[in-house]
Amino acid sequence: MKISSALLVILCLGLGACTTPMPVETGYPLTYQQKMQSAHHWDVMAIDVANWIYDALIGPSPEQGGDPAVAAQGEHPIITLFIQQPRYESSADEAFYNLLTTHLVERGFVVTTNPSAGYPVSYDMQVVTDRLPETTKHEVILNVSVMNAERFLIRYSNVYYIGDKSQYIAMQPSASRIIEVVGP
Numbered sequence: 001m002k003i004s005s006a007l008l009v010i011l012c013l014g015l016g017a018c019t020t021p022m023p024v025e026t027g028y029p030l031t032y033q034q035k036m037q038s039a040h041h042w043d044v045m046a047i048d049v050a051n052w053i054y055d056a057l058i059g060p061s062p063e064q065g066g067d068p069a070v071a072a073q074g075e076h077p078i079i080t081l082f083i084q085q086p087r088y089e090s091s092a093d094e095a096f097y098n099l100l101t102t103h104l105v106e107r108g109f110v111v112t113t114n115p116s117a118g119y120p121v122s123y124d125m126q127v128v129t130d131r132l133p134e135t136t137k138h139e140v141i142l143n144v145s146v147m148n149a150e151r152f153l154i155r156y157s158n159v160y161y162i163g164d165k166s167q168y169i170a171m172q173p174s175a176s177r178i179i180e181v182v183g184p
Helices: 002-017 039-057 068-073 091-106 165-171
Strands: 080-083 110-112 119-131 136-148 151-162
Touching (some): 039 151
Parallel strands (some): 080 110
């Protein structure tokens, strides 16, 4: 009887050692996220995007640790960009379009209104609503692309909290109807 009890204990321990522990659910570590509260914040975001495009296409600027002698001599390529008009008509899209255009020109890019004359720069902003028990939070996901034909040259994405969703309402695709107009 002692042998069978010992054998049973060893068998149970052996089977227990063969099981795989299940993962335990945890949250993400604390991170910080920018909140867009004023037009100045949109300007800061446009500066960030313009710097990112500059760094990706030309190289780091002197402010970003690049060689100041190269910047002073103007020894960087001339790159022409075409910024595509926003897909939706909202005050946020229009403001970002204008601010981004300004900051790209300030960095020495040639910005054209001719879609066939430069690398297309496109962006979109997607509003995401998080409904939590204590509050409702709105966020904007910003995606910026610089294309070369059918190929992404560079891609930038970032997420920002927003206070008032109303300035982004036009960004949301709405239900539409096609109405056929028949002449007399």
